[in-house]
Amino acid sequence: MDLLHVKRVYKSYAEHKALHNVSLHVKEQSIFGLLGPNGAGKTTLIRIINQITGPDKGEVLFLKEKLAPKHIAQIGYLPEERGLYKKMKVGEQALYLAQLKGMNKAEAKQKLKYWFEKFEIDGWWDKKIEELSKGMAQKVQFITTVLHEPKLLILDEPFSGFDPINTNLIKKEILELRDKGSTIVFSTHNMESVEEICDDIALINKSRKILDGKVIDIKEQYKSNIFEIVFVGNMIAFSTALWTAFQILEKKQVDNRIHVKIRANKTSDVNELLQVIVSKVQVISVHELTPSMNDIFIQKVQEVMPETLEKEAVDE
Amino acid sequence: MNKIKLIIAREYLTRVKKKSFILMTLLGPILMAGLMIVPIWLATKDKDLQRIEVIDETGMFINMFDNTSELQFKDGFRSIKKAKADLYTGNYTAILHIESVEKGSEVTMFYKKQPGITTISKIERTIESVIRSAEIQRRFKVSKEQISEIQPNITVKPISIDAEGDEESKNVAIMTGIGFFAAILIYFFIFMYGIQIMRGVIEEKTSRIVEIIISSVKPFELMMGKIIGIALVGLTQFLLWSILTSIIYSIIMGVFGVDAGSMSQSTEMMKEAGMPDVSNPLQLVNDGIASLPILQIFVSFLFYFIGGYLLYGALLAAIGSAVDSEADTQQFMLPITIPLIFSFVVAQTVVENPDGSMAFWLSLCPLTSPIIMMVRIPFGGVAAWELILSMVLLILGFLGTTWIAAKIYRTGILMYGKKITYKELWKWLFYKG
Numbered sequence: 025m026d027l028l029h030v031k032r033v034y035k036s037y038a039e040h041k042a043l044h045n046v047s048l049h050v051k052e053q054s055i056f057g058l059l060g061p062n063g064a065g066k067t068t069l070i071r072i073i074n075q076i077t078g079p080d081k082g083e084v085l086f087l088k089e090k091l092a093p094k095h096i097a098q099i100g101y102l103p104e105e106r107g108l109y110k111k112m113k114v115g116e117q118a119l120y121l122a123q124l125k126g127m128n129k130a131e132a133k134q135k136l137k138y139w140f141e142k143f144e145i146d147g148w149w150d151k152k153i154e155e156l157s158k159g160m161a162q163k164v165q166f167i168t169t170v171l172h173e174p175k176l177l178i179l180d181e182p183f184s185g186f187d188p189i190n191t192n193l194i195k196k197e198i199l200e201l202r203d204k205g206s207t208i209v210f211s212t213h214n215m216e217s218v219e220e221i222c223d224d225i226a227l228i229n230k231s232r233k234i235l236d237g238k239v240i241d242i243k244e245q246y247k248s249n250i251f252e253i254v255f256v257g258n259m260i261a262f263s264t265a266l267w268t269a270f271q272i273l274e275k276k277q278v279d280n281r282i283h284v285k286i287r288a289n290k291t292s293d294v295n296e297l298l299q300v301i302v303s304k305v306q307v308i309s310v311h312e313l314t315p316s317m318n319d320i321f322i323q324k325v326q327e328v329m330p331e332t333l334e335k336e337a338v339d340e
Numbered sequence: 341m342n343k344i345k346l347i348i349a350r351e352y353l354t355r356v357k358k359k360s361f362i363l364m365t366l367l368g369p370i371l372m373a374g375l376m377i378v379p380i381w382l383a384t385k386d387k388d389l390q391r392i393e394v395i396d397e398t399g400m401f402i403n404m405f406d407n408t409s410e411l412q413f414k415d416g417f418r419s420i421k422k423a424k425a426d427l428y429t430g431n432y433t434a435i436l437h438i439e440s441v442e443k444g445s446e447v448t449m450f451y452k453k454q455p456g457i458t459t460i461s462k463i464e465r466t467i468e469s470v471i472r473s474a475e476i477q478r479r480f481k482v483s484k485e486q487i488s489e490i491q492p493n494i495t496v497k498p499i500s501i502d503a504e505g506d507e508e509s510k511n512v513a514i515m516t517g518i519g520f521f522a523a524i525l526i527y528f529f530i531f532m533y534g535i536q537i538m539r540g541v542i543e544e545k546t547s548r549i550v551e552i553i554i555s556s557v558k559p560f561e562l563m564m565g566k567i568i569g570i571a572l573v574g575l576t577q578f579l580l581w582s583i584l585t586s587i588i589y590s591i592i593m594g595v596f597g598v599d600a601g602s603m604s605q606s607t608e609m610m611k612e613a614g615m616p617d618v619s620n621p622l623q624l625v626n627d628g629i630a631s632l633p634i635l636q637i638f639v640s641f642l643f644y645f646i647g648g649y650l651l652y653g654a655l656l657a658a659i660g661s662a663v664d665s666e667a668d669t670q671q672f673m674l675p676i677t678i679p680l681i682f683s684f685v686v687a688q689t690v691v692e693n694p695d696g697s698m699a700f701w702l703s704l705c706p707l708t709s710p711i712i713m714m715v716r717i718p719f720g721g722v723a724a725w726e727l728i729l730s731m732v733l734l735i736l737g738f739l740g741t742t743w744i745a746a747k748i749y750r751t752g753i754l755m756y757g758k759k760i761t762y763k764e765l766w767k768w769l770f771y772k773g
Binding site: 037038071074075076077096099101103105106107108109110111112120121123124125168 | 343346347350354543544547548549550551552553554555556557754756767771
């Protein structure tokens with residue numbers, strides 16, 4: 025079932041179109057990657073889901089209900105630009121933010137204790153945010169985002185500002201939260217993390233959705249049947265073994281090994297090819313070169329608006 | 341509604357717990373008390389007891405000088421030479437030597453402690469009146485009692501008559517004093533705490549926490565929570581100030597032996613400090629205060645105090661939301677500070693003519709009425725309909741500025757890194773939620 029259904033949303037600011045007919049389905053208990061270059065409209069979409077601003081046209085459904093202020097308590101939001109009151113104490117501040125999300129004080133205190141212990145920051149309760157390092161403040165902010173156990177977590181670039189150790193910690197938490205039942209919408213430029221943890225993605229560019237679906241399906245759809253074969257032996261023997269279903273894209277020799285990139289018409293052809301060549305050359309490895317999410321992202325964005333990619337204005 | 345309470349509580353508590361707040365709250369009354377006490381203290385210091393030995397060679401002035409709290413006269417039946425020789429060893433601080441009462445003759449005063457100009461003129465008046473009375477007795481053969489019977493004792497009492505024919509006596513100095521005092525308080529309250537609203541908004545915006553908060557509450561709730569929370573901080577500070585000031589004041593007055601009760605009100609203070617030589621200042625002040633519409637002044641002070649703050653506070657919140665740092669606020673601050681400073685300056689003219697047409701119009705305009713109306717009210721010339729109209733306009737005024745501010749605010753707080761122009765602000769007014 026869809027936890028979140030964005031239905032044909034339009035939004036513009038004065039002359040600037042921020043979102044144009046954008047629809048999304050976010051399944052319950054999944055991790056949804058919201059991708060797109062700067063200024064594509066991601067932040068606007070996130071703000072609409074957070075009810076910070078409203079759509080001009082279209083609607084957003086939360087568990088089949090029209091998004092309303094009562095849903096605020098079920099959403100947790102980590103904005104890209106992190107921020108807390110610098111002069112306020114960590115504990116007080118976390119309590120305040122939890123209460124704004126509708127938690128009562130005692131409950132919030134108890135949960136904060138649990139999280140502070142989990143993140144090993146229990147000594148920070150009475151410290152002011154300005155006394156903490158950036159990474160430390162980020163941990164506090166992450167806790168305040170998830171504290172009220174929201175059904176929907178919206179994380180805008182959650183890994184920025186964390187060192188690799190803490191990135192892993194947060195990654196683990198995100199997966200754990202999903203397994204416990206949370207749904208996560210997660211906006212990022214970090215394609216590696218998309219491949220690693222996202223179930224589905226949507227790519228937004230120039231205020232329109234240009235691609236969406238399961239990560240596996242998208243990769244399948246964008247693969248180009250290119251294989252790299254490494255072998256030891258005679259190149260001529262190898263090439264004569266090929267038939268018209270193949271096209272050599274690239275070849276190079278490293279020491280006595282020959283690396284060849286070929287494009288096949290379909291995957292099953294490669295199997296047949298191998299049967300022919302194993303008797304002629306010594307095959308070291310064969311693998312399919314699948315496009316990374318990064319490649320797909322760039323390809324997709326450039327194919328729509330190749331000339332404007334670099335000069336996107338930051339006007340979300 | 342519950343969330344707005346949380347916001348108010350946070351705005352209030354974080355400010356009240358600040359060291360600077362506690363420091364200002366403690367120092368304020370000391371400064372204020374100092375401001376009031378120093379002139380009085382200087383005055384009382386000056387009025388230290390003068391003990392004057394009267395060497396009267398004419399025999400006319402025995403027991404003729406009235407003793408007061410500052411002046412004591414004693415007839416010294418000895419030669420001036422002896423008295424002078426004793427001045428530095430004896431109790432007296434000065435010697436009054438009356439040799440002759442011929443027309444134009446001089447009476448000398450030898451002193452070790454400089455007598456004030458009022459002491460000297462009092463002595464002159466007594467001597468003249470004794471001589472005059474003796475001359476009248478001699479020439480017209482009347483007794484001393486008869487002279488005191490015809491002694492006039494006159495003061496001028498201004499009384500206003502309103503259209504219904506009701507008469508009221510007034511004291512212009514006190515009315516001016518109260519009006520100005522109230523206007524100054526309102527002026528400072530708007531400035532001090534209005535700027536705090538603006539700073540608070542800028543702080544939330546630059547620290548980016550605003551985005552988290554408005555994902556939980558409406559921008560309007562956040563703005564109103566801040567404005568109300570800071571208003572409560574201001575009211576708390578003023579309340580503590582007046583309590584502390586009166587405590588400090590009565591303690592010090594007790595130490596200086598001045599009747600604290602009669603002094604506790606600042607207007608009386610001003611009176612006392614400004615005109616120390618009225619024969620009975622307390623009576624005058626009490627009469628003056630009794631003649632004022634106290635309840636009306638108090639209620640309208642609270643109203644204009646809060647109304648003016650809300651009106652300007654909302655605008656300052658809007659400015660805070662539109663800029664990225666305090667340095668950028670200048671261009672927007674000007675149109676807001678101008679009416680405020682203008683009304684403060686014009687207040688001097690309004691006092692001269694509290695029922696004139698300028699006073700009338702400015703006390704209706706919501707941008708100037710909090711100050712101008714407060715200057716006018718103590719004079720009692722403000723008709724009920726004027727006051728009600730002015731209050732209604734002020735309410736409409738702050739509803740209007742709040743509406744405008746809310747529109748600018750909700751767009752402004754999420755807008756970063758742009759130099760905002762008036763044209764831009766104007767556009768924001770018409771953005772849809």
